[in-house]
Amino acid sequence: MTQSATGSNPSPFSSLSVGPITLRNRFIKSGANENMYRKGFPTKALLEHHRDLAAGGIALTTMAYAAVAKVGRTLPDQLWLRPEVLPDLKAITDAVHAEGGKISLQLTHGGSFVTSIFLPHRTISASGGLNLAGLFHGNILQRPMKEKDMALVTQQFADGARMAREAGFDAVEIHMGHGYLLNQFISPLSNQRSDEYGGSAENRARFPARVLAAVKEAVGEDLAVIAKINVADGVRRGATAEDAVVTAKVLESQGADMLVLSGGRNVESTWFMFGSPMNQEEFAKIFKYKPLQRLLMKAAAAGTPKGLKFREMYFEDYSRKVRAAVTLPLAYLGGVKSLDNAEKAMAEGFDAVAMARVLLHDPALVNKFQDGSVRQSGCTSCNACIPQIYNQAGTYCVLNEPLDPAMNEVRASGLS
Numbered sequence: 001m002t003q004s005a006t007g008s009n010p011s012p013f014s015s016l017s018v019g020p021i022t023l024r025n026r027f028i029k030s031g032a033n034e035n036m037y038r039k040g041f042p043t044k045a046l047l048e049h050h051r052d053l054a055a056g057g058i059a060l061t062t063m064a065y066a067a068v069a070k071v072g073r074t075l076p077d078q079l080w081l082r083p084e085v086l087p088d089l090k091a092i093t094d095a096v097h098a099e100g101g102k103i104s105l106q107l108t109h110g111g112s113f114v115t116s117i118f119l120p121h122r123t124i125s126a127s128g129g130l131n132l133a134g135l136f137h138g139n140i141l142q143r144p145m146k147e148k149d150m151a152l153v154t155q156q157f158a159d160g161a162r163m164a165r166e167a168g169f170d171a172v173e174i175h176m177g178h179g180y181l182l183n184q185f186i187s188p189l190s191n192q193r194s195d196e197y198g199g200s201a202e203n204r205a206r207f208p209a210r211v212l213a214a215v216k217e218a219v220g221e222d223l224a225v226i227a228k229i230n231v232a233d234g235v236r237r238g239a240t241a242e243d244a245v246v247t248a249k250v251l252e253s254q255g256a257d258m259l260v261l262s263g264g265r266n267v268e269s270t271w272f273m274f275g276s277p278m279n280q281e282e283f284a285k286i287f288k289y290k291p292l293q294r295l296l297m298k299a300a301a302a303g304t305p306k307g308l309k310f311r312e313m314y315f316e317d318y319s320r321k322v323r324a325a326v327t328l329p330l331a332y333l334g335g336v337k338s339l340d341n342a343e344k345a346m347a348e349g350f351d352a353v354a355m356a357r358v359l360l361h362d363p364a365l366v367n368k369f370q371d372g373s374v375r376q377s378g379c380t381s382c383n384a385c386i387p388q389i390y391n392q393a394g395t396y397c398v399l400n401e402p403l404d405p406a407m408n409e410v411r412a413s414g415l416s
Helices: 044-055 083-098 147-166 181-186 206-219 241-253 270-274 280-286 291-301 316-325 339-347 357-361 365-371 386-390 405-409
Strands: 016-018 021-023 027-029 060-067 102-108 123-125 141-144 171-175 224-230 258-262 330-333 352-355
Touching (some): 044 060, 044 083, 044 405, 060 171, 083 102, 083 147, 102 147, 102 224, 123 181, 147 171, 147 206, 171 206, 181 224, 206 224, 206 241, 241 258, 241 316, 258 352, 280 291, 280 386
Parallel strands (some): 027 060, 027 352, 060 102, 102 171, 123 141, 224 258, 258 330, 330 352
Antiparallel strands (some): 016 021
16 A cells, blocks of 8 residues: 555555455545436436546546435436446546546435425425425425434435445435435434434434435445535524534444545535635526525525635534444545545544545646646635536536537437
């Protein structure tokens, strides 16, 4: 194993074993909503996006937001897993493998976080009541999940993982952060249950752990099973770093192969997730003809701390607490913008680093780190890329050339 200049710490360019797979280095493309789907099918734009990341040196690229059920989507064009999409998914995994990379499929269910689709029934969640996220599109109320709901969703995650295996993915990442369904159980912001799935941090992690165990049983000998969790929600009465420690221990006991450490919630604390304020000017452009969406985005941004400015490694203090509590591999996420940051993460005991915005800016950043041509990303942390999840051409860095909308209209496999 290659060693870094610091001596005993592994180099970010050394290999890493994650469950049954081996990564060529310690750099991971974090799952980030690409909006490169049409009618629930992946597009050529998505294939090129992940091919470019693999060609640029990333060891494991994460294909974001594959809903395990049609009602688990948050956006109308979003992928949901079913046999018809397998040729398109296989085209993408083949493209990544041809560049020497590996690819993970992010498995998700939105639960009550359904922002752009109207559902003619109450959305499911840990608890019932008003659905703040659903106000975007008229899903005003949510209902608490019952045992039959939990059994169904658990089966859907396991079935989704099996489809990922059939499509050639090397790993699955179960999304347990950011306010999606499994996080609605983990976070006290959403979970007011009084049964065995509510109350203590251990109880709140019980259903997500049940899902992970089912996925592990379904594909664990063939695919790495990763979970993405919050190190904290970032707001009062939300989950804390101490809660994250409990969640990490519970998931470790159920056989998770790696945890990706993120933070923040899509509604209550988006600023915490990205370590900086949202770009309201860019959101206004995207929602130019959607006044309700503009109003709701401003309302969501109202809780941003005054004077907040981006700083690198902004989840470092929270993530250290998780690192000290568990032994399974951990991917540090949050403000990694330089090779120095990656080396620092290795020195602090993290096994990998996960990045998103800097790789939208430059998909070849890892290769440039390795050949010594750059040590610092040119990403300005302006957050103008974030509103592009609503861009019909797909998510991109506004410092680069705009994407070709035509690429986002053709299925990844070339099928019509």
